[in-house]
Amino acid sequence: MEAGGERFLRQRQVLLLFVFLGGSLAGSESRRYSVAEEKERGFLIANLAKDLGLRVEELAARGAQVVSKGNKQHFQLSHQTGDLLLNEKLDREELCGPTEPCILHFQILLQNPLQFVTNELRIIDVNDHSPVFFENEMHLKILESTLPGTVIPLGNAEDLDVGRNSLQNYTITPNSHFHVLTRSRRDGRKYPELVLDKALDREEQPELSLTLTALDGGSPPRSGTAQINIQVLDINDNAPEFAQPLYEVAVLENTPVNSVIVTVSASDLDTGSFGTISYAFFHASEEIRKTFQLNPITGDMQLVKYLNFEAINSYEVDIEAKDGGGLSGKSTVIVQVVDVNDNPPELTLSSVNSPIPENSGETVLAVFSVSDLDSGDNGRVMCSIENNLPFFLKPSVENFYTLVSEGALDRETRSEYNITITITDLGTPRLKTKYNITVLVSDVNDNAPAFTQTSYTLFVRENNSPALHIGSVSATDRDSGTNAQVTYSLLPPQDPHLPLSSLVSINADNGHLFALRSLDYEALQAFEFRVGAADRGSPALSSEALVRVLVLDANDNSPFVLYPLQNGSAPCTELVPRAAEPGYLVTKVVAVDSDSGQNAWLSYQLLKATEPGLFGVWAHNGEVRTARLLSERDAAKHRLVVLVKDNGEPPRSATATLHVLLVDGFSQPYLPLPEAAPAQAQADLLTVYLVVALASVSSLFLFSVLLFVAVRLCRRSRAASVGRCSVPEGPFPGQMVDVSGTGTLSQSYQYEVCLTGGSGTNEFKFLKPIIPNFVAQGAERVSEANPSFRKSFEFS
Numbered sequence: 001m002e003a004g005g006e007r008f009l010r011q012r013q014v015l016l017l018f019v020f021l022g023g024s025l026a027g028s029e030s031r032r033y034s035v036a037e038e039k040e041r042g043f044l045i046a047n048l049a050k051d052l053g054l055r056v057e058e059l060a061a062r063g064a065q066v067v068s069k070g071n072k073q074h075f076q077l078s079h080q081t082g083d084l085l086l087n088e089k090l091d092r093e094e095l096c097g098p099t100e101p102c103i104l105h106f107q108i109l110l111q112n113p114l115q116f117v118t119n120e121l122r123i124i125d126v127n128d129h130s131p132v133f134f135e136n137e138m139h140l141k142i143l144e145s146t147l148p149g150t151v152i153p154l155g156n157a158e159d160l161d162v163g164r165n166s167l168q169n170y171t172i173t174p175n176s177h178f179h180v181l182t183r184s185r186r187d188g189r190k191y192p193e194l195v196l197d198k199a200l201d202r203e204e205q206p207e208l209s210l211t212l213t214a215l216d217g218g219s220p221p222r223s224g225t226a227q228i229n230i231q232v233l234d235i236n237d238n239a240p241e242f243a244q245p246l247y248e249v250a251v252l253e254n255t256p257v258n259s260v261i262v263t264v265s266a267s268d269l270d271t272g273s274f275g276t277i278s279y280a281f282f283h284a285s286e287e288i289r290k291t292f293q294l295n296p297i298t299g300d301m302q303l304v305k306y307l308n309f310e311a312i313n314s315y316e317v318d319i320e321a322k323d324g325g326g327l328s329g330k331s332t333v334i335v336q337v338v339d340v341n342d343n344p345p346e347l348t349l350s351s352v353n354s355p356i357p358e359n360s361g362e363t364v365l366a367v368f369s370v371s372d373l374d375s376g377d378n379g380r381v382m383c384s385i386e387n388n389l390p391f392f393l394k395p396s397v398e399n400f401y402t403l404v405s406e407g408a409l410d411r412e413t414r415s416e417y418n419i420t421i422t423i424t425d426l427g428t429p430r431l432k433t434k435y436n437i438t439v440l441v442s443d444v445n446d447n448a449p450a451f452t453q454t455s456y457t458l459f460v461r462e463n464n465s466p467a468l469h470i471g472s473v474s475a476t477d478r479d480s481g482t483n484a485q486v487t488y489s490l491l492p493p494q495d496p497h498l499p500l501s502s503l504v505s506i507n508a509d510n511g512h513l514f515a516l517r518s519l520d521y522e523a524l525q526a527f528e529f530r531v532g533a534a535d536r537g538s539p540a541l542s543s544e545a546l547v548r549v550l551v552l553d554a555n556d557n558s559p560f561v562l563y564p565l566q567n568g569s570a571p572c573t574e575l576v577p578r579a580a581e582p583g584y585l586v587t588k589v590v591a592v593d594s595d596s597g598q599n600a601w602l603s604y605q606l607l608k609a610t611e612p613g614l615f616g617v618w619a620h621n622g623e624v625r626t627a628r629l630l631s632e633r634d635a636a637k638h639r640l641v642v643l644v645k646d647n648g649e650p651p652r653s654a655t656a657t658l659h660v661l662l663v664d665g666f667s668q669p670y671l672p673l674p675e676a677a678p679a680q681a682q683a684d685l686l687t688v689y690l691v692v693a694l695a696s697v698s699s700l701f702l703f704s705v706l707l708f709v710a711v712r713l714c715r716r717s718r719a720a721s722v723g724r725c726s727v728p729e730g731p732f733p734g735q736m737v738d739v740s741g742t743g744t745l746s747q748s749y750q751y752e753v754c755l756t757g758g759s760g761t762n763e764f765k766f767l768k769p770i771i772p773n774f775v776a777q778g779a780e781r782v783s784e785a786n787p788s789f790r791k792s793f794e795f796s
Helices: 001-025 048-052 056-061 286-291 674-697 700-720 773-787
Strands: 031-036 044-047 065-068 075-077 081-084 102-110 116-126 139-145 149-153 167-173 179-185 190-196 207-215 222-231 244-252 258-261 278-281 290-296 302-305 314-322 329-338 346-352 365-372 381-384 391-395 400-404 416-426 434-442 457-461 468-472 487-490 504-506 512-515 526-534 542-552 560-563 573-577 585-588 591-593 601-609 616-617 623-625 637-646 653-663 751-755 762-768
Touching: 031 044, 044 048, 048 056, 048 102, 102 674, 116 560, 139 190, 149 526, 167 179, 190 207, 207 302, 244 258, 258 329, 278 290, 278 504, 286 290, 290 314, 314 512, 346 416, 346 434, 365 381, 365 434, 381 391, 391 416, 391 504, 487 504, 573 585, 585 653, 601 616
Parallel strands: 031 116, 139 222, 244 329, 457 542, 573 653
Antiparallel strands: 044 081, 065 102, 075 081, 102 116, 149 190, 167 207, 179 190, 207 222, 258 302, 278 314, 290 302, 314 329, 346 365, 365 400, 381 416, 391 400, 416 434, 468 512, 487 526, 504 512, 526 542, 560 591, 585 623, 601 637, 616 623, 637 653, 751 762
């Protein structure tokens, strides 16, 4: 075809030359003819003679010939008929190729005269060529992810015909996924484009085989086909799919760690790495990652820590299955945690009313709620307290309870209650919790102070120092706090004459008693008073106790000689007949001691005597008796010094001087001893001082009583005596009467001493008992009633 094309070009050049020359030689207009290609040789194109207006003979005579470009003669001229005939079959495609219209230029050369007639022959195309593809089989690889509407270029077909006989369009069969677009280039050639109508799916149809048909416009049309083999390339267009979109599993909360609780499974229709699946948690929280572990290959989900129903009772775990291409599928695992009774009940204390007054009635002591983190029966609870307490539980709204007292309490019996609340659930096994609540009972001033004794006896030795602690009283109050703070006080004495405020005082805080001044047993042997104890409650309560103070005697008084008187101006002389037998009672030294007890126990002894051995003194009663018979050789005058000593510690003593005159009879006048006058004067002065001191202490009342007793005794003595008995002038000392009955002068030795008054000598009228027993007892009672009684007693 390339050689034909070159020949054609050369012919065109020759024809053009002739045309130019003909134009210069003749001016005949050109004629146009047409003939369909592929006509057989000798096909009549036209009658040139007629067209040139020449006769046939003329045409032959002028040597008419057809001149074509090139050496090839496509035409022949018949001189017999003047017809222009085809010399050979004309192939338009060979002569003109794709050029349209296809024109063959030729000239008719006439001679005599020379004349050129230019002519054109148009070769009309016939549909003698079918479209032909350069490739009979095309192989395409299309991703299954190619979107519909995607245009895929195809190899085009070629049709040598032109015009309507050329390639007009393309078709494709089958056409479920594709259709063909016929496109035109600028040169008019058509080419196909494969358009994807529906997405491909490698998993459904991995390969497709299509037939591409190229059609021309001839009649009948011609066509050419090519086979298109399409391989659908896999893309990761299939996400992994789980066998179940939702997995539900129930797991006991005490399931061991590392236990597999569920296995998830997914599949992928893709192949290769696109079909390889790995499992992972999808957007899992930190809690889920701490609790579960997922095997990326097998899909086993394991526990990595113990579950706790009370904290989280269910987990919603999203699991992602991802293939090698990055596509993923998702499934959800619902893990329901099954409760196990592993939580003991709990008590939440809302309020405690403590302490509470002991006199309060039914009172709410505490408000609390109970709960159990378990569920079902494991979370149902019961509450109880001990039965031996004055409290009870009262259920309130929901799980609230109140602890209520049954009534008034007694703090003094029990000031504190430790209440144990037991909470038990109904699970298996049952769990219990004990909660202790301490309730304090506050005090109410309902108890008065109570003394440890209803009466106290305190002993105080006389001559004590002022402010001496003599004892204590103690009272306790069963209440507490200020209600139990006891204050002591002295209550007003029942005896209005008792100067209590000057005798004792009491410490208000501790009940210590103090003697405010020195006590004198001889003046006040005992006294009693009441002590009050009051608390500081509101209102204050109080009680009282009796305190009896006994003054203990101290040996602070020396014996006092009542007889013979040691302060007289003239000493008393005892007359003893010389005919007296041994043991004759000369006289009796009468002495008293103001002290008591052993301090008043007196003993006598002969300290000095003119003639030792002649007289003796009885140690217990002071009787002076003769120790032997008297003789003429014995001196007539004797001076005896008798020592009177008490039994105190240290002992105290006094002396009595006796003058004894031995006479032959009681008619001999008694003359005072001249040698005794100086000593007697000194003794009289001392006696006067002592009597004056004792008399200053005596009261008028005691003196009157003693005087009254003395008068009565005097009257009795007058009735029983012949002689006259007179009371010596001046009072006797206060120690004259032994009140306690332990003195030295017993009943059988109480005599009336009768002295005759006169300026000369005194006569001794001897000796007659005058005081009977009942008088002595009466005197003792009077002395006990008034200790000062004996200080004013006188003999009459």
